[in-house]
Amino acid sequence: MRKPVIGIAGTYEQAPAGSAFPTLRRIFTNEGYSTCLQEAGALVILLPPTTINIEQLVQLCDGVLFAGGADIDPSCYKQERSPLCGPSDLDTDTFHLALYHQARQAGKPILGICRGMQLINVAEGGTLYQDYKEQEGWNIHHPDLKHWNCPSHPVHIRQDSILFSILKSTEREVNSLHHQLVDTPSDALKITANVSDGSIEAFEAIDGPWCVGVQWHPETLGISMAPLFEAFAREASLR
Ligand SMILES: [Mn+2]
Numbered sequence: 449m450r451k452p453v454i455g456i457a458g459t460y461e462q463a464p465a466g467s468a469f470p471t472l473r474r475i476f477t478n479e480g481y482s483t484c485l486q487e488a489g490a491l492v493i494l495l496p497p498t499t500i501n502i503e504q505l506v507q508l509c510d511g512v513l514f515a516g517g518a519d520i521d522p523s524c525y526k527q528e529r530s531p532l533c534g535p536s537d538l539d540t541d542t543f544h545l546a547l548y549h550q551a552r553q554a555g556k557p558i559l560g561i562c563r564g565m566q567l568i569n570v571a572e573g574g575t576l577y578q579d580y581k582e583q584e585g586w587n588i589h590h591p592d593l594k595h596w597n598c599p600s601h602p603v604h605i606r607q608d609s610i611l612f613s614i615l616k617s618t619e620r621e622v623n624s625l626h627h628q629l630v631d632t633p634s635d636a637l638k639i640t641a642n643v644s645d646g647s648i649e650a651f652e653a654i655d656g657p658w659c660v661g662v663q664w665h666p667e668t669l670g671i672s673m674a675p676l677f678e679a680f681a682r683e684a685s686l687r
Pocket residue numbers: 590601623624625626647649663
């Protein structure tokens with residue numbers, strides 16, 4: 449049986465000093481994304497950044513995943529860089545934004561995780577807090593890297609949402625590996641999960657094809673988040 453093909457948006461990274469080619473750039477994604485998608489029944493391909501023929505690249509895919517990663521260059525949402533903003537890579541951002549728009553236009557289901565969720569918001573005209581401490585009233589330490597694969601804080605999930613239909617619960621404990629988050633959400637998006645400090649932790653596209661963003665990292669939470677990847681793969685299989 450033909451499996452749905454999910455393309456993961458590839459990311460540029462400088463090879464570490466001491467590796468075989470320390471001066472060269474690499475294209476990568478973390479293994480957890482492809483493992484979870486494969487376990488959900490998808491065939492996974494990594495999409496190397498490019499500036500040409502992105503429409504053709506999208507045609508290879510039944511769905512596109514935008515993964516976690518570095519901060520998005522603030523120029524992508526028309527802001528000056530704050531001293532709290534981390535390193536970013538404009539080549540990666542430019543590719544991801546173009547890929548997102550092409551995938552949307554082609555009606556492909558999209559899942560955005562962490563940076564990937566932020567990317568969707570930026571692509572749709574929203575803005576980000578360049579650091580979570582810029583959000584008034586913050587009281588949760590969102591970059592909780594120590595607990596990368598276990599619960600860090602609860603989220604409240606809206607009942608009338610795709611996320612609720614997948615996770616079957618309005619309260620979930622999630623991990624939290626982000627220091628940036630959505631500030632102004634795009635009008636094209638419906639917020640579907642919040643935290644008590646006001647943070648936006650999930651959304652979905654109001655119109656058009658299936659498009660879901662989550663601020664946490666489901667790919668490191670094991671079986672409890674498998675239904676999210678299964679739902680994404682199922683949507684992709686309908687394409
Ligand atoms: Mn969080």
